[in-house]
Amino acid sequence: MTVNDDSFTHWKNREEIAESMIPIIGKLHRERDVTVLVHSRSLVNKSVVSILKTHRFARQIAGEELSVTETLPFLKALAALDLGPSQIDLGMLAATYKADDRGLSVEAFTAEAVAGATGANKIERGEGRDVVLYGFGRIGRLVARLLIEKSGSGNGLRLRAIVVRSGGEQDIVKRASLLRRDSIHGQFQGTITVDEASSTIFANGNAIKVIYANDPSEVDYTAYGVKNAILIDNTGKWRDREGLSKHLRPGVDKVVLTAPGKGDVPNIVHGVNHDTIKPDEQILSCASCTTNAIVPPLKAMDDEYGVQRGHVETVHSFTNDQNLLDNYHKSERRGRSAPLNMVITETGAASAVAKALPDLKARITGSSIRVPVPDVSIAILNLQLKREATREEVHDYLREVSLTSPLRRQIDFITAPDAVSSDFIGSRHASIVDAGALKVEGDNAILYLWYDNEFGYSCQVIRVVQHVSGVEYPTYPAPAV
Template identity: 95%
Template sequence: MTVNDDSFTNWKNREETAEAMIPIIGKLHRERDVTVLLHSRSLVNKSVVSILKTHRFARQIAGEELSVTETMPFLRALTTLDLGPSQIDIGMLAATHKADDQGLSVEEFTAQAVAGATGSNKIERREGRDVVLYGFGRIGRLVARLLIEKAGSGNGLRLRAIVVRGGGEQDIVKRASLLRRDSIHGQFQGTITVDEANSTIVANGNAIRVIYANDPSEVDYTAYGIKNAILIDNTGKWRDRAGLSLHLRPGIDKVVLTAPGKGDVPNIVHGVNHDTVKPDERILSCASCTTNAIVPPLKAMDDEYGVLRGHVETVHSFTNDQNLLDNYHKSERRGRSAPLNMVITETGAASAVAKALPDLKARITGSSIRVPVPDVSIAILNLQLAREASREEVLDYLRDVSLTSPLRRQIDFISAPDAVSSDFIGSRHASIVDAGALKVEGDNAILYLWYDNEFGYSCQVIRVVQHVSGVEYPTFPAPAA
């Protein structure tokens, strides 16, 4: 048999194993609220090829490919356990079992590693929590996609309504079409139908009421059967406590802003300071996409090396706030054509660091350039460290952070030599460390951090909403502190 025959036979065998994984992953998700991960990447509703590619991507991080034949025994072991709602990373199970010296079988090791999600330790399945989207633009539609995707067994977050200003003829049909198709993020994964008579969009079985209102005061959510809901404001029209409090209407319990909050509104970056949210806090912000991109790696670097000062330069994709063609704009330069120019502008991300990392003493400055790409940005984080380090040391540290630390859902790592911005469309991490571009000289480190400023940020928003709603389930094996 030739090498080519061996490779093809191996591929077919792995395909067969991945096919067998799909019903197991789906059943765990639907019946037990268990999300199966592979190095922080969800395997729920993934195709055979997607599962195989996710396994192969581990090579970019850990240096060697992870095979489905290695992870399948751990997946099968999960089906024998009395699991409660949780997230279980079979990639981490395989890696930690390989390094374990107890001599345990796969079944014994798995039972021990996920003991916090079994038997008397398991979390009881909760009632679903209603969610309302106020605004349905770029972030609103991506958050909607994520909420629909994560509906699972129906015991998590439930998107009940979308509030928009009244449009023209066939308004709801056009909005449903924008949810169904996206020029950047592709087709919606599932089916969407429209019930115009009842002003409802049905997406993968989720009935989503479209409510027309020009102001929060016009809506009584209880009239639509909505109660104790979390409202996600995607408009950015109100950013202080007084303005956002307008949303606290009958049926709404909490308000989450998808823009930097002003005044005393807490700015939350999941993975960094989400555990500081007080149970009785009713209004909070998810900060900006750039703040979410730089704060986790900044925290990681400060924890290990200490950061004395820093500067972040963001090369940011253009947004709807800019003009397609030259026209009046209240901000300087942003009135010039976005698809035709690089535009120097301001960013509040550096000043927002203090809200998310109050213990960081370093002064962080920042500036931004908008460039003619529709999505994915890069933050160049230039840091003066408290001690000297080598490039290899920093690379190994950040690689480990992306794999095993509590920040592994926020920080990704890539070593591909020819990576470019479009490669990161759809990334669910807050930022991705580009290993090839990293520079370290003495006490100076320069990190190049890619981030999908639309989808990656939307994932961070969902994580915050899950946390404050009480449906953020624990991850096993637990990340190293």
């Protein structure tokens, strides 16, 4: 047999193993509310090739490829346990098992590692939580996709309604089409149908009522069967407590803003300060996409090295608040053509750091340039550290943070030497450390952080909503602190 034949046979064998994993993963998700991950990447509803690619990803981080032959025994062990709602990372299970020298069987080790999600310790499955989207623009539609994707078990977040202003004839048909097809993020994964008579969109079996209103005061959500809902405001029209309080109508219990909050509205970056949300807090903000991109790595660097001061320069994709061609705009530079120019503009991300990281004493400044790409941005974080470090030390530290720390869902890490912005479309992390671009000299470190300012940010919004709704399930094995 030739080398080529041997390689192809090996690939087919792995395909067969990955294929056998799919029904186990699906059953765990549907029947027990268990999400199976590999290095923080979900395997739920993934194809054979996607499962193999997800395993291969470990190669560029940990130095060697993770094989499905390694993870399948752990998956089978999980299927035999009395599991409750949870997220379980096969990559972490395999890695921690390799490092364990007690000689335990895979079954015994797995049972011990996920003991917090089994038997008397397991969380009981709830009825789910209603969610309402107020506004249906770029972020609103991506959040909708994520909510529909995560509704498989029927016991988590349930998208019940979308509130928009009427756009005229066939409004609901046009909005459903925008949900179905996206020029950047591709086709919706599933089926979408519309019932114009009842003003309802059906997406993968989810009945989503489209409510037409010009102001929050016009809506009684209980009239649509919505109760105790979390409303996600995607419009950004109201940013302070007084304005956002207008959403606290019958049927709505909490309001989450997908823009930086003003005044005393808490700005939450999941993974960093989401555990500071008070149980009775009804109004909160998910800050901005850039704040979510820079705060997790900033916290990681401050925890290990200390940060004396810093500056963030964001090179940001253009957005809908800019003009396609030169025209009047309340902001002078943003009135110039977005697809034809680099546009210097302001960013509030640096000042927002203080809200998310109140213990950080370092002064952080910031500025931004909008550039002619439709999605994915990069933040260049220039830090003066409290102690000297080497490039290799910081490189290895950030790689480990992305794999095993509590920030592993927020911070990703890539070593590909030819990485460019379009490679990160669809990334579910808040930011991705570009290892090749990292610069460290003495007490100065410069981090290049890619981020999908649409989809990655939307994933952070969903994580915050899951947390405040009580359906953010624990992850096993527990990340290193």
